[in-house]
Amino acid sequence: MNDFSELEDELKKLRPAQPSPILFERIEEAFADRRVSAAASARWNWWRLTQTPYSLGSGLAAAAVLVLFAVISLERRQDRGEKIAQISPAPEARPVSPARRNGSGVQGSTSSNRFIPAGATQVVYNTRDEGLQFARGSEQPLRRLRYQTHQTWQWRNPTTGASLRVSYPSEEVVLIPVSGQ
């Protein structure tokens, strides 16, 4: 290798052509673009982190309102003496009860269409710990737990024995403050 040391020195004196200034500008731009996109990505991740529980909460609230509306609507119909064809047997098909003969038939008819809450169950079939996070403007860490449940609401007509049952899956996100010891 020593035979070539002089040649190597000569080669090292030969300088490669310098890149154009435009190349340096392009590299700078690529760095800047990356910084902007990284910041945008961080903002988007933060938005997702903070908005997801709210959107899930909104969904659950909307579902609860729908169920409530259905119950109220059902009760109003019963108050007006309307029949629920699907679940109540037709009064005409039944023999007239002694109470009806005594003049209290209207009350008897109303009570036969009344559904009362018979039960509610919530089965948690999956729980996932999604780790710690910081809520917007808060320095205290929160542990995020996601529960997947199956809820069932049941109403029963004590007179006719008919029952109404509504079941739906639901997801709940709970944020529990974590305090350092």
Next chain:
Amino acid sequence: MDNVASHEDWKSCFSEVAPGLLLFARQWVQSAADAEDVVQEAFVKFWRRNHNIENRALLYAAVRSIALDFIRRDRRRARREATVFAETEPAIEPQFEWGDETQSALAAAVGSLPHDQREVLVLKIWNELTFNEIAGALGISQNTAASRYRYALANLKKSLQPQ
């Protein structure tokens, strides 16, 4: 390995290695503009993937890979360049800044080296890679890199001897 270099470190690194990277890219693409495209793409990709700034073998391997992709992407142009190249010179002449006739002759001699020897020479002399790094960048053994380097120097010495 995690990359903990700052943007300033990367800019400084690029300023330092850019001429050598460009010369290395010129082993495959003839025009300086194309070589700059290759170098930019390789360096930005290397940086975005958070590679270790010290892993030079990987950086040069990226330049080589992108240069080869560049040629494959534009086969028509590569054929045209190959045709022009065949008509004029047997090898792609690297771009150097030389000051006198001796250096001009040396640059021409480097340009006439076989491709496999020239790329090792370029990495060793103007990019200051070790044989181990050259082996990593080119996907060859360290012994092969060393022997190609010796052959390159021998060929240069021979071609520069007065007739």
